[in-house]
Amino acid sequence: MADGWQLFLDSFWPIVWGAVSGTIPLALASFAIGLVLALGVALMRLSRNRVVSGIARVYISIIRGTPLLVQLFVIFYGLPAIGVVIDPWPSAIAAFSLNVGGYAAEIIRAAILSVPKGQWEAGYTIGMSHARTLRRIILPQAARVSVPPLSNSFISLVKDTSLASLILVTELFKVSQQIAAFSQEFMLLYLEAALVYWLICLALSSGQSALERRLDRYVAH
Amino acid sequence: MSPTDPVPGDPSPAERPLLRAAGLRKAFGENAVLRGIDFEVRRGEVVVLIGPSGSGKTTVLRSLNGLETPDAGVLDLDGGPVIDFAAQALGPAKAAKQQRLALRDRSAMVFQHHNLFPHLTVLQNVIEGPVQVQRVPKARAIAEATALLERVGLAEKRDAYPFELSGGQQQRVGIVRALALKPDLLLFDEPTSALDPELVGEVLQVIAELAREGWTMVVVTHELAFARQAADQVLFLDGGVVVERGRPQELFTAPREERTRRFLDRILRPLD
Numbered sequence: 001m002a003d004g005w006q007l008f009l010d011s012f013w014p015i016v017w018g019a020v021s022g023t024i025p026l027a028l029a030s031f032a033i034g035l036v037l038a039l040g041v042a043l044m045r046l047s048r049n050r051v052v053s054g055i056a057r058v059y060i061s062i063i064r065g066t067p068l069l070v071q072l073f074v075i076f077y078g079l080p081a082i083g084v085v086i087d088p089w090p091s092a093i094a095a096f097s098l099n100v101g102g103y104a105a106e107i108i109r110a111a112i113l114s115v116p117k118g119q120w121e122a123g124y125t126i127g128m129s130h131a132r133t134l135r136r137i138i139l140p141q142a143a144r145v146s147v148p149p150l151s152n153s154f155i156s157l158v159k160d161t162s163l164a165s166l167i168l169v170t171e172l173f174k175v176s177q178q179i180a181a182f183s184q185e186f187m188l189l190y191l192e193a194a195l196v197y198w199l200i201c202l203a204l205s206s207g208q209s210a211l212e213r214r215l216d217r218y219v220a221h
Numbered sequence: 222m223s224p225t226d227p228v229p230g231d232p233s234p235a236e237r238p239l240l241r242a243a244g245l246r247k248a249f250g251e252n253a254v255l256r257g258i259d260f261e262v263r264r265g266e267v268v269v270l271i272g273p274s275g276s277g278k279t280t281v282l283r284s285l286n287g288l289e290t291p292d293a294g295v296l297d298l299d300g301g302p303v304i305d306f307a308a309q310a311l312g313p314a315k316a317a318k319q320q321r322l323a324l325r326d327r328s329a330m331v332f333q334h335h336n337l338f339p340h341l342t343v344l345q346n347v348i349e350g351p352v353q354v355q356r357v358p359k360a361r362a363i364a365e366a367t368a369l370l371e372r373v374g375l376a377e378k379r380d381a382y383p384f385e386l387s388g389g390q391q392q393r394v395g396i397v398r399a400l401a402l403k404p405d406l407l408l409f410d411e412p413t414s415a416l417d418p419e420l421v422g423e424v425l426q427v428i429a430e431l432a433r434e435g436w437t438m439v440v441v442t443h444e445l446a447f448a449r450q451a452a453d454q455v456l457f458l459d460g461g462v463v464v465e466r467g468r469p470q471e472l473f474t475a476p477r478e479e480r481t482r483r484f485l486d487r488i489l490r491p492l493d
Contacts, residue, residue, distance in 0.1 A: 116336075118332060118334055118336040119336060119338065121288055121330075121332070121336060122332065122336035122337070122338065124286075124287070124288065124325060125286055125288070125325060125329055125330040125332075125399075126329070126349060126350030126353075126354060126398065126402060127322070127325050127326060127350055127354035127355065127402065128350070128353065128354055129322075132353065132354075136349070136353065137338055140340045141339065141340055144340070217382070218339050218340050218341075218382040218383075218384065219339065219384060
């Protein structure tokens with residue numbers, strides 16, 4: 001038991017380092033890129049042009065209809081077959097961004113649609129263009145609505161980055177696996193990895209609450 | 222053609238109406254809501270549109286702000302382009318957009334449900350148009366907005382969010398937001414219909430005061446007492462046409478048309 005405790009302590013900081021140097025930057029970068037992508041896809045999906053909205057619809061359908069692990073493998077192990085070789089990190093960021101782009105697009109689209117039509121008209125009547133009304137009037141209100149579901153997406157993403165260990169990215173789970181293989185203490189190390197993921201997600205949840213309170217300052221309670 | 226450049230035989234600029242609407246028609250699918258609407262609004266005039274729901278009065282008003290596009294008819298806002306909607310429908314989308322923007326440049330709408338921006342403070346609501354669209358320097362926009370808010374008794378609320386205000390206060394901010402754009406034409410779409418009865422007065426008072434100051438306005442309302450007191454011209458719409466028009470004294474006390482009489486009776490004596 002004492003040995004187990006010692007191993008837990010010895011491996012804790014390496015695993016946390018795996019989170020700090022792998023999991024967290026991977027999740028942050030992918031989410032940031034994914035959100036930009038998602039906003040674009042959501043606006044395409046809302047377009048009156050059928051071709052434009054059709055492209056967005058197909059993209060969302062493919063992303064949601066195929067496993068993330070398969071998407072990751074297609075990019076990292078599949079693309080080299082047609083001469084496109086991408087390093088582990090960029091492959092992981094590309095796969096996760098595309099994935100977030102598909103899921104968050106639907107969240108953002110729904111949030112935009114939830115803003116009352118009168119807000120668009122009020123923007124128009126003070127002389128704003130469609131684009132400016134979207135940017136200054138609609139999106140700030142849509143942001144408030146979309147924080148809870150987008151937070152869910154982000155928390156899922158943090159956990160999904162463990163899949164990147166399968167394409168040679170050194171992150172939280174990869175570090176645990178390596179120590180587990182070396183020490184043969186699988187139960188301990190995988191529970192420890194689970195604990196660190198959980199701690200990260202706890203921190204994210206409280207961050208979500210703070211953000212929601214801030215964005216709720218202009219609504220009646 | 223600019224108003225300072227009259228053609229021979231044309232009335233002088235002072236006599237020319239600010240707005241001329243002719244033959245406005247609009248259908249939503251099978252449902253014809255406007256079936257040929259004509260009217261004129263002179264500078265400084267208060268025109269009140271009354272009529273049962275579905276009569277087309279709100280559609281007329283929204284057309285003046287480019288929020289609806291009639292299928293046919295002409296809008297001539299003096300000094301701007303003469304908009305022929307039938308021709309516009311056949312022309313390029315870009316020209317249609319420019320004509321819409323030209324209307325919005327000159328008019329501003331006060332909505333039934335105020336449609337204040339909930340994520341902005343009262344002051345931010347009011348300066349958004351001047352600063353973002355009209356490129357008024359921010360300091361000047363704030364000074365003007367503060368003066369306007371003071372006039373409607375809301376200066377101390379300038380940093381409040383809309384949800385912190387009463388319905389009447391919200392609507393007064395809605396009016397100030399429109400005024401801040403310095404439009405030639407103020408449009409009111411049932412500005413008191415969504416208010417609790419005891420809050421109607423404070424909003425109507427502000428509108429009546431603006432009328433006395435000489436603002437040109439078109440008001441859709443069910444407040445006949447307000448129409449009687451503030452209007453220069455009342456149009457009674459029903460079924461997408463102007464059934465009767467006239468000065469409020471005439472129209473309210475001696476309506477010529479049976480339909481007008483029935484409508485006024487229903488509103489003034491709902492229990493009979």
